[in-house]
Amino acid sequence: MRVLILDLDGTLWDHEDASRLVPPFTVNGNCVIDDYGEELHLFPGVREFLEWASERFVISIASWNVEDLVRPILEALEIWGYFRHPKIEGHPNKADMIRRTLEQLEIEGYEISEVIYVDDREIHLRDIRRSVPNVKFIQMWVDVKSFEELKRKLEGL
Numbered sequence: 001m002r003v004l005i006l007d008l009d010g011t012l013w014d015h016e017d018a019s020r021l022v023p024p025f026t027v028n029g030n031c032v033i034d035d036y037g038e039e040l041h042l043f044p045g046v047r048e049f050l051e052w053a054s055e056r057f058v059i060s061i062a063s064w065n066v067e068d069l070v071r072p073i074l075e076a077l078e079i080w081g082y083f084r085h086p087k088i089e090g091h092p093n094k095a096d097m098i099r100r101t102l103e104q105l106e107i108e109g110y111e112i113s114e115v116i117y118v119d120d121r122e123i124h125l126r127d128i129r130r131s132v133p134n135v136k137f138i139q140m141w142v143d144v145k146s147f148e149e150l151k152r153k154l155e156g157l
């Protein structure tokens with residue numbers, strides 16, 4: 001089984017710190033509006049991408065955020081259900097988040113053949129490579145410019 005680990009801020013949506021949004025949220029399509037009128041938008045094609053990827057990968061999350069604040073945003077957008085053992089935690093140690101997710105999947109009996117990590121920033125990559133040496137990294141908006149292109153890239157891996 002191939003595992004796809006996604007970042008959130010700046011990768012799935014345009015907001016740089018989703019933990020700053022204040023509930024209650026209003027959802028309008030791909031836009032979440034918080035109590036103060038601040039907006040967060042899913043990037044174009046994210047929903048279609050998740051649907052496509054869910055048939056080919058186990059999808060999870062490694063995000064430096066506060067789960068109690070950000071899970072409701074994912075739920076409001078009705079995409080929370082795509083993710084297995086998502087990690088949304090208040091520290092930048094994504095290597096540890098990913099390692100624990102992979103462990104949980106292995107305990108469940110998954111044989112992991114490949115791990116692909118998608119993030120708009122590469123700052124966590126060196127640490128991640130230490131715990132998952134064969135991880136394949138795709139930098140969103142640098143290596144690919146859209147979710148359609150990400151899909152094609154993953155098909156070619």
Ligand SMILES: [Mg+2]
Nearest residue numbers: 007009010120
């Ligand atoms: Mg990010």
